[in-house]
Amino acid sequence: MQETTTEAAPRTYWYPEREDITIYGILAALSDPTRLGIVRAIAAREECCPFDFLDVTSKQNLTHHFKVLRESGLVQARYEGRQKFVSLRRELIDDMFPGLLDGLLNAVAASEKR
Amino acid sequence: MQETTTEAAPRTYWYPEREDITIYGILAALSDPTRLGIVRAIAAREECCPFDFLDVTSKQNLTHHFKVLRESGLVQARYEGRQKFVSLRRELIDDMFPGLLDGLLNAVAASEKR
DNA sequence: TTATTAGTACAAGATGTATTGTACCATGCC
DNA sequence: GGCATGGTACAATACATCTTGTACTAATAA
Numbered sequence: 001m002q003e004t005t006t007e008a009a010p011r012t013y014w015y016p017e018r019e020d021i022t023i024y025g026i027l028a029a030l031s032d033p034t035r036l037g038i039v040r041a042i043a044a045r046e047e048c049c050p051f052d053f054l055d056v057t058s059k060q061n062l063t064h065h066f067k068v069l070r071e072s073g074l075v076q077a078r079y080e081g082r083q084k085f086v087s088l089r090r091e092l093i094d095d096m097f098p099g100l101l102d103g104l105l106n107a108v109a110a111s112e113k114r
Numbered sequence: 115m116q117e118t119t120t121e122a123a124p125r126t127y128w129y130p131e132r133e134d135i136t137i138y139g140i141l142a143a144l145s146d147p148t149r150l151g152i153v154r155a156i157a158a159r160e161e162c163c164p165f166d167f168l169d170v171t172s173k174q175n176l177t178h179h180f181k182v183l184r185e186s187g188l189v190q191a192r193y194e195g196r197q198k199f200v201s202l203r204r205e206l207i208d209d210m211f212p213g214l215l216d217g218l219l220n221a222v223a224a225s226e227k228r
Numbered sequence: 229t230t231a232t233t234a235g236t237a238c239a240a241g242a243t244g245t246a247t248t249g250t251a252c253c254a255t256g257c258c
Numbered sequence: 259g260g261c262a263t264g265g266t267a268c269a270a271t272a273c274a275t276c277t278t279g280t281a282c283t284a285a286t287a288a
Contacts, residue, residue, distance in 0.1 A: 011253095023221070024145050024147055024150070025145075031142035050265075057246095057247080060266080082255050083264065098221055099221050100221035103214060107212055107213050165235085171276095173236090174235090174278070176235085177236060177237090179276090195285060196284070
């Protein structure tokens with residue numbers, strides 16, 4: 001007999017609504033070297049896979065950091081086969097905090113050119 | 115007889131050198147509501163006294179938050195009588211991370227105008 | 229000199245965070 | 259089916275952070 005209980009779809013996660021996103025959560029998310037590196041990489045190439053950062057830290061830790069980024073409101077993810085593709089929630093963040101992401105990423109990039 | 119041991123001047127504190135200031139420390143410092151409020155107030159009126167924020171939290175906690183701001187490299191302080199006057203290290207931060215402070219403060223201000 | 233005031237020092241408790249194990253799930257390939 | 263792979267769940271640890279108490283210093287005013 002077919003199982004009829006409704007189960008949550010696998011790999012479906014909670015995302016903060018607009019009113020739950022704060023500048024504090026965003027800045028805290030970006031205050032970690034690993035996570036800022038991830039966000040910079042995503043900003044540069046639209047999407048990225050956690051797998052790309054295995055040289056930085058362990059995969060469990062990457063899961064943790066991507067969770068922090070997701071819960072801050074900064075990123076969203078889609079799953080394709082076994083892979084996860086993460087992207088910035090650009091429109092939302094730019095609408096809520098205009099100039100924040102660009103200003104911050106530019107400032108970080110500029111600070112490295114010395 | 116006069117005491118001849120050399121003692122540290124009172125209320126003289128350590129400040130991070132340029133090479134010890136990181137974007138991570140700055141973002142972490144700004145990721146707290148109390149501290150971001152303090153920095154916004156300083157940015158608006160050049161200087162401020164911790165005393166101004168006694169309605170926000172206790173004075174011991176203010177000492178703590180101002181210490182975090184100082185050690186991140188964001189602020190400097192001078193003492194006049196009993197009072198402490200805190201200001202942003204604007205030139206340094208703007209030189210190290212051009213556009214960061216303005217972009218961030220503008221984004222926060224804009225997010226409140228809705 | 230005594231009291232008051234702005235601020236600090238230090239310890240303690242509660243909470244949050246980063247990281248590493250071990251185990252597990254979901255997908256794709258043989 | 260069996261196995262490898264990308265990713266997650268959960269517990270445990272170490273460490274950092276926020277906040278409050280109590281006690282203290284430095285400067286002003288009486």
